Amino acid sequence: MKKTGAQIIVELLTRQGVKTIAGIPGGCNLPIYHALAESPIRHVLTRHEQGAGFLAQGMARITGKAAVCMATSGPGATNLITAIADAKLDSVPLVAITGQVSCDMIGADAFQEVDTYGLTLPITKHNFLVRHASELLTVIPEAFRIAQSGRPGPVAVDVTKNAQTETCEFTAWPEPGEADGNPECPRETLERMAARINEAKRPILYAGGGVCASGAAGLLRAVAEKASIPVVNTLMAMGCLPHGHPLNLGLLGMHGARHVNLAMEEADLIVALGARFDDRAIGKAAAFCPGADIIHVDIDRSELDKIMPGSISAAADAALTLAALLPLIKEDKRLAWNARLAAIRAENPVQYPNQLDMREPISVIRRIGALMPEDAIIATDVGQHQMWTAQVYPFARPGSFLTSGGLGTMGFGLPAAIGAALAAPSRPVICISGDGSIQMNIQELATLAETHANVKVVILNNGHLGLVRQQQELFYEGRYAASRFECRPDFAALARGYGLPGFDLGTSSDPEKILKAALTTPGPCIINAPIHPEVNVYPMVPPGAANSEMIGGKIHV
Amino acid sequence: MSETVIELTVRNHPGVMSHITGLFARRAYNLEGILCGALPGGEHSRMYLLVTADQRLGLVMRNLEKLYDVLDVRLRDDCDGSAFAHLDELVAASSRRAA
CATH class of the missing domain: 3.40.50.970 (Thiamin diphosphate (ThDP)-binding fold, Pyr/PP domains)
Structure with missing residues (x-):
């Protein structure tokens, strides 16, 4: 087969199962757009590259599969930066393909030249600079594999214009990039976790974005219900238990309800799953859950012991861990603990404004x-x-x-x-x-x-x-x-x-x-x-303070 | 605080050094010295990083392991940094020339 680099990109994206791409054409990615126009892929033209990055994020967050955004070199690439960095922090699989000036122009301060490789380096899971068309046969599938494997994230592929236009001869198309298998929790660690959970008097399950990303919400619910363990969630795990579920305490942290942050103060065990102990969630780390041991499961090994030292921890997939944990967890009503939580909630009810006031x-x-x-x-x-x-x-x-x-x-x-x-x-x-x-x-x-x-x-x-x-x-x-x-x-x-x-x-x-x-x-x-301009979000934990030091949200305040 | 050496095996291409040094800069972890050379064949390089062994060493090692271009990470606690001795001499010589 003989194809141009641009044709290779578009064919590999099609084979990857990409149906929709968001982006904006410009001088250095025109060959890709030329090839894209004759492919079955739908292109959505945004009005700013940042919009293309977030549009792709919307697709990726809903499907769980890597979505693609495109931009030209220079300002096109710099305009994408915010959306890429956003995908990194929220672990969203994204493949950002940017045009770059031709190899012989790199370093010459050419028109619309910027060091996209250097700019995207600290905000991606990985980035590539493609100098020749032949590299695309490995780089494009690899970009999807990396974006979707383990803890998902963005991958930037900067493609020089000469790599898009030159032809390359090859014998077969590479396989689409697929996510690697996810790591399981070692058996011995699982048994120690189960024993610790089974003996805990006042445990709380702490769900982060990894619970939703790994499709573990149903398993989380099963574990919670079997052992009557309440669940708190971070912003990235809203809906991991349905609203109104008796074990769903809800959002913790800076703007969590008073009773949630107060419940955390009394816990003797926190089981954090797919979570990274972000400061907006835990407040001052040194004062977080002072009486609790921590079990920490996260697919990203570098999150373990980063903020909160776990007494038991595992670099493992949340869904695989919960599935293996479920049969080891003892049924338990935990009546005293759940009664205590109900009392804390009754003493600190969530305050709602007048439901008829549509300016609230x-x-x-x-x-x-x-x-x-x-x-x-x-x-x-x-x-x-x-x-x-x-x-x-x-x-x-x-x-x-x-x-x-x-x-x-x-x-x-x-x-x-x-x-x-x-x-x-x-x-x-x-x-x-x-x-x-x-x-x-x-x-x-x-x-x-x-x-x-x-x-x-x-x-x-x-x-x-x-x-x-x-x-x-x-x-x-x-x-x-x-x-x-x-x-x-x-x-x-x-x-x-x-x-x-x-x-x-x-x-x-x-x-x-x-x-x-x-x-x-x-x-x-x-x-x-x-809406009324003076209405504030309460309760609020002041930045840098402990979660127990909430302002507002009390009765009679 | 004692010094130790991290040994890396990395893919040899332009950009790999930025990935390594960028990680140290982002995590505000000081890099005291770098020695680097291509391995036979030229496909891979070996890097020796002289670092201060504080409580964040493990975290930095785990972050290095995540880098795509880093193929192997080892702590060479058998090294005391003497591999960097010649570097010290070079630095001293530069100072003398400048003075």
């Missing part, structure tokens, strides 16, 4: 939750709206919450929601955003209009960078430096400007009726929901 953000989110079916996908941006959504949205399924957890990237929501809707066209997708976040990738409304993806964007609009304003109120003497917007765009009109239906709950006499009509009509729309 939590009331709007709960209303959305009541209107949406269980299979709805919820994407958020980053800020107060993200934390309120994590606190009160009734997640019924694992993996239905798409959010930028580790990097905390404003602008994530809209393109990720479009990607999710394209990957799961039968499921409704809601993007809950804020008026700050939505403006960080608002140009993707054009992509939404073009794809007609079933995404409803709800903008909780408080005229501020709300979480910044909140921190300034609480920790910076109420000096609101640069956190208030003077220009307040009319988002409903803006939506119509892009050819999308736009609604405004603020100008309607019956906001509930408008919200219901908008959410239940198929197809995309934008809903502006003005």
Whole structure:
């Protein structure tokens, strides 16, 4: 066979099973686009490369398979950087293919030349610079294997223009890149874990993103129910147990409910699964769960003993570990512990605002939750709206919450929601955003209009960078430096400007009726929901403090 | 704090050194010395890293093991850094020339 490098890339992506790619063409990736146009792969043209990166993330987070984004050299590649770094911190399998100037131009400060290899090095699982077409036959399958194996993550493939245009002769196509088999927990470690769990009086299961990524939510539930062990989750594991399940304590950490963080204080054993003890989850590490032993299971060996020393730990897959652990765990009602947790919850009930006030953000989110079916996908941006959504949205399924957890990237929501809707066209997708976040990738409304993806964007609009304003109120003497917007765009009109239906709950006499009509009509729309600007996210653990030192969220506060 | 030597076998290509040094920079772990040379055949290289053996050594080793281009990681606690002695002499000679 004789093919150009560009043809090799496109054929290998097709063989890999890639159906949709997000990206933007430019000078140094035009040969790839030339080949792409005659392939069965659908290309979604975004309006900014960061949008392409997040759109691909939305697809990858829903399917669990590596998704592809593309950009040209120079600014195309630098615009992708944020989305790649975001995928690294949230362990999302992504293959980012960028064009690069020809080999003979590298190092010459050529037009649109930037050291993409150097720039992507610290924010990827691995990166490649492809100098010749023949290398693509190993690099492309290898990129998918690496992105999907073990702890998933992004792989950057920078392809010089000469590698795209030159022809290469070869005899057979390589096999598509598949994930390596996942590591199991050694038998002896499993037995020690089971013994420790069985003797624990006040254990808590601590679920991280690895539980959802490995498809372990059902096994987690089985272990929890067999031994009556309550479950807390990080932001990346929302929905690992359905909302309302009696053993589901919910989100822990900086904005976790009071009773959850207080329960952690009394635990004698924490079983952390697919979690990395992020500071937003555990607060001050030295004061985290002072009375508890730690069992730590994570597929990434370098996470073990990084923050919290585990008394028993294993570099293993969460699903394989839970499956092997289940028969070793003794049935136990743990009546005293569960009664104690119920008492803590009764003493520290979650505070809800007036459900009829549609300018209360939590009331709007709960209303959305009541209107949406269980299979709805919820994407958020980053800020107060993200934390309120994590606190009160009734997640019924694992993996239905798409959010930028580790990097905390404003602008994530809209393109990720479009990607999710394209990957799961039968499921409704809601993007809950804020008026700050939505403006960080608002140009993707054009992509939404073009794809007609079933995404409803709800903008909780408080005229501020709300979480910044909140921190300034609480920790910076109420000096609101640069956190208030003077220009307040009319988002409903803006939506119509892009050819999308736009609604405004603020100008309607019956906001509930408008919200219901908008959410239940198929197809995309934008809903502006003005909220009280002074509402804060409570409780809140001050940055650097212990999780027991929560501000707010108490009765009579 | 005692010094120790990490021995790496790596793929020999431009960029591998950035991966190694980048890891140390990102994790704020100081690299006291580097010796590197191609192994026979030229496909692989051997690197010796002189580091301070503090409590983060294990974490750094586990992160090195994750690097795609790193094929083998060993702690050479039988080395005391004397392999770097000639490096010291070179540094001293440079200082004398500068003075």
